[in-house]
Structures are given as C-alpha cells and as structure tokens.
Amino acid sequence: MKSIPYCHIARKRRHTITTPKSEWKKYRPDQYLYHLSYGGTMKVDEEKLLLKRLSIATEGICGIEKNLGGVWANNQIKRIKDLWPICFDSWDCHTDQEYLEMLYQFDVWQIDTSLVNNRWYLDPNIIDDVDLVGSGDASDYLYCENTVHPRALKLFTFSINDYKFLYEDKRNIEFVLEPVEKINEFISYKWKKNKWG
Numbered sequence: 001m002k003s004i005p006y007c008h009i010a011r012k013r014r015h016t017i018t019t020p021k022s023e024w025k026k027y028r029p030d031q032y033l034y035h036l037s038y039g040g041t042m043k044v045d046e047e048k049l050l051l052k053r054l055s056i057a058t059e060g061i062c063g064i065e066k067n068l069g070g071v072w073a074n075n076q077i078k079r080i081k082d083l084w085p086i087c088f089d090s091w092d093c094h095t096d097q098e099y100l101e102m103l104y105q106f107d108v109w110q111i112d113t114s115l116v117n118n119r120w121y122l123d124p125n126i127i128d129d130v131d132l133v134g135s136g137d138a139s140d141y142l143y144c145e146n147t148v149h150p151r152a153l154k155l156f157t158f159s160i161n162d163y164k165f166l167y168e169d170k171r172n173i174e175f176v177l178e179p180v181e182k183i184n185e186f187i188s189y190k191w192k193k194n195k196w197g
Helices: 046-059 086-092 096-104 181-192
Strands: 032-038 071-074 106-112 141-144 153-165 171-179
Touching (some): 046 181
Antiparallel strands (some): 032 071
C-alpha cells in the first residue's frame, strides 16, 4: 500500500503510518498530551468550527477503528515551535505575521492519559528524523492507533502574551492555553456524569 505524504493539517487527506508495527517503540507518556487540530479562532466559519469541536467532544479524536490514520499527540507544550504540526506548517510562513496567524488557527486538545487506556508509541513516521521537525527528541512526538475517548479531553486555544522574532529558528513566543469553556462544559456534562460513557 502506498503511503500518503504529509500535508498541511487543514487539508482533507489522511496522514498514515508505513513502518511495520513490529518496529514501533512503546512509550509511557506524561499525564497530559496535546493534540493540535485545525480550527482555532481566526478567519473561520463559526458554525463549521462549532460542529467540528462538538464532533470531537462527542466522538473523541478518532483512530483507525473509525477509518482514520490514528492519533498523533505532543508530549510537551512548552516549546510552541516544536509542536506537531506547527514545526511542519511553519515552513509555509514567510512573515512573522503569517506565523502568528497560523498559531491562532489551531485548537489544542489536552489528553488526560490517566482517563483512557490507549497504548502510545514514539511516532513511527519521525522517530528517525526528529532533528528535521524540532529541537526536542523522539519522545516529544507520540502516536496511538485507537480513538481517544472524549472524557479524557479538554479544549484550549493559544493566547499569545509576547513574542520576539530574531530569525526563523529563534522565534520566542510566550503564550498561555486559553480554555474553551463551552466545549469543556459540554464534555464534562456528557461524559463525566457517566464515567463509562
């Protein structure tokens, strides 16, 4: 089967894993992982954004059993430039303004790994090429095959406090994660009342 190359997260084509499963490396993640999805707060159709967010809040972040490629997550949130797929998508940013606008286009789904029983692996697609995607290490980029249940999710967006652009690989961004309260309240009401979902 031919693999589909990486493409910008806003596109519809699916990311795939071509490395044989026998070569995957299991990894025990931190309690919180961070999955970035296209959505965010700038220049979007509000209705479509709400529907996408509610879909994830209802169905979870879908994996291979729902005919998607699996779930990719970041095992760190401090270095914004090293987050997947920002580390890839920033290649298309030619100005500092484009870079900042790109950051606002991402939703950040925090995954509480203590609330789900997913098995995580070092991302098989980039484990050998981690130097190409960021300044971290392979354990910053994780993958699991199966859907992450919505009871383990909280939604945030980036809120930029300050930034300095010295040159392309030295962008210093100070930010906080801003909770999207209405979606988080929906998740809490729908899933935390019935912990077996």
